[in-house]
Structure formats: C-alpha cells, structure tokens
Amino acid sequence: MxxxxxxxxxxxxxxxxxxxxxxxxxxxxxxxxxxxxxxxxEPGRLPFLxxxxxxxxxxxxxxxxxxxxxxxxxxxLAEQRRGGVGRAxxxxxxxxxxxxxxxxxxxxxxxxxxxxxxxxxAVGFEIVSEPAPIVTRREL
Numbered sequence: 001m002x003x004x005x006x007x008x009x010x011x012x013x014x015x016x017x018x019x020x021x022x023x024x025x026x027x028x029x030x031x032x033x034x035x036x037x038x039x040x041x042e043p044g045r046l047p048f049l050x051x052x053x054x055x056x057x058x059x060x061x062x063x064x065x066x067x068x069x070x071x072x073x074x075x076x077l078a079e080q081r082r083g084g085v086g087r088a089x090x091x092x093x094x095x096x097x098x099x100x101x102x103x104x105x106x107x108x109x110x111x112x113x114x115x116x117x118x119x120x121x122a123v124g125f126e127i128v129s130e131p132a133p134i135v136t137r138r139e140l
C-alpha cells in the first residue's frame with residue numbers, strides 16, 4: 001500500500017522533476033515551480049514523496065497554515081492512478097496532520113483540473129468555497 005515519506009535533501013532533484021512533469025501534464029507549463037525552494041528552507045512547508053511497493057509514485061507539497069495542513073500540490077503518476085495510491089497517501093497525510101495537531105486538511109481545486117474535485121470528494125473532503133478556485137476541506 002502507498003505511504004508518504006518526507007522528502008529529504010537528497011530527493012530534491014527527483015521531486016523537482018516530479019513537480020515539473022505534473023505542471024506540464026496539467027497545463028503545459030515549462031517554467032519552474034516558483035515555490036519549490038521554500039520547501040527546503042521554511043519550516044511551515046512540508047515536502048513529501050508518495051511511495052508504493054518501494055517505488056516513488058507521486059508527491060505532496062503541504063503548507064501549515066491557520067491550524068491546518070493545506071495541500072499546495074498533489075500528484076500521483078498517471079500509471080498509478082485509480083488504484084488506491086492517492087487515497088492511501090491522503091489517509092497517511094491525515095494521520096500525520098492529526099498527530100501534529102492540525103484541525104483540518106485543505107485542498108484547492110483549479111477549474112481546469114476536472115479530475116481533481118471528484119478525487120478530493122471521494123477521500124472525505126467537502127466543498128467549503130466556490131467558484132474558482134474551489135476550496136475543499138476535511139476536518140480531522
């Protein structure tokens with residue numbers, strides 16, 4: 001089953017590639033993710049890799065804000081989607097956030113990301129604000 005692992009400095013280039021691939025898949029963006037470096041410098045930013053069967057299958061970037069963990073970016077490799085990897089990663093994230101004292105998880109959904117909203121709703125999030133971006137939240 002999938003789990004999260006805190007990205008270490010040695011994972012930095014792997015994570016940079018995963019984020020770049022995700023952005024390109026999402027909207028063709030080829031410019032570097034502008035908030036990447038702060039994930040290695042600021043304590044309120046948490047970079048995670050998603051692993052399944054010992055292989056990296058995605059990533060999750062979190063910001064600790066307003067008593068919750070806000071999911072800034074989340075992606076599972078295309079060939080691993082729809083098999084429970086994302087759900088397991090969210091459950092692991094919820095466990096970690098709860099243990100750290102967070103009251104909720106939050107994820108914003110861009111209007112051009114049609115597949116994201118059904119995913120977040122399926123893993124226990126509820127819409128708390130719309131229209132774009134749609135804000136979803138899961139109380140812990």
